[in-house]
Amino acid sequence: MKINLSPQVRDDTLEVSRAGDALIINGATLDFTPLPEGAVLPGSAAGCEFIVGDVVRRDGQIELTLLLPIAWDAPHAAAFPQPIIDPPDGRVALPTDEVPQ
Numbered sequence: 001m002k003i004n005l006s007p008q009v010r011d012d013t014l015e016v017s018r019a020g021d022a023l024i025i026n027g028a029t030l031d032f033t034p035l036p037e038g039a040v041l042p043g044s045a046a047g048c049e050f051i052v053g054d055v056v057r058r059d060g061q062i063e064l065t066l067l068l069p070i071a072w073d074a075p076h077a078a079a080f081p082q083p084i085i086d087p088p089d090g091r092v093a094l095p096t097d098e099v100p101q
Helices: none
Strands: 001-009 016-019 022-026 028-031 056-058 062-071
Touching: none
Parallel strands: 001 062
Antiparallel strands: 016 022, 022 028, 056 062
16 A cells, blocks of 8 residues: 655645545544555545545555644644555554654
8 A cells, every 4th residue: 555645735634544545534434445455445435534636556556645733833744754665453653643852
């Protein structure tokens, strides 16, 4: 799974967990297991405001982009996030989870 992040200054929060080809986003489960190789699911059809852009299965892996709510003064890692590549099942660590030192 590859999760791209699209930061946006917003007041809401995002909590994401992974279970195989499913994501649990703020408590709602989105199961992409049935998506066949090469298929494209428009983000609007996913039924989740945090999925922006298409969801695709490429080389057996789900690839999607999540809107990442950030503060106006977010750290660099949150404002310019790297993709999350193949996170393990369980809670997905987001750059907004990092506590400034």
